[in-house]
Amino acid sequence: MPQFDQFSFFNQVSWFLFFFFNFYFIISYYFLPKIAANIKFRKKAIIFNINKKEMLNSEKLNKNFFFNNLYKNFYNNFEFFIKKNIFIYNINQNKFLLQNPLINKNYIDKINYFFNKKFILSKKYLLNI
Numbered sequence: 329m330p331q332f333d334q335f336s337f338f339n340q341v342s343w344f345l346f347f348f349f350n351f352y353f354i355i356s357y358y359f360l361p362k363i364a365a366n367i368k369f370r371k372k373a374i375i376f377n378i379n380k381k382e383m384l385n386s387e388k389l390n391k392n393f394f395f396n397n398l399y400k401n402f403y404n405n406f407e408f409f410i411k412k413n414i415f416i417y418n419i420n421q422n423k424f425l426l427q428n429p430l431i432n433k434n435y436i437d438k439i440n441y442f443f444n445k446k447f448i449l450s451k452k453y454l455l456n457i
Contacts, residue, residue, distance in 0.1 A: 414443070
């Protein structure tokens, strides 16, 4: 058989092994470390981006929680302030009525209606914010 010719067989096998091992060493010592480093860098970059995204999401939730609490506190304080001013206004109005009995009751009712309407509108707009 011509494939196993003693003169050409050894020569073909030796050149094949020579090129194969050279190719193997070039790939394993030059290209594979670069590819491995690139893969490790990409994994670290992905993990860093995921951690950064989670940190931003938690910061966003903290800010939302803070501003919601701030809004609730502001609304409660504003409502308390308005109620207190209405109470003081009613006390002063009653004192004024006692001092000046000539004021018409209908006129006082209109003032109360207007003030309550204004308060209800402001409360409505604050709740819709």
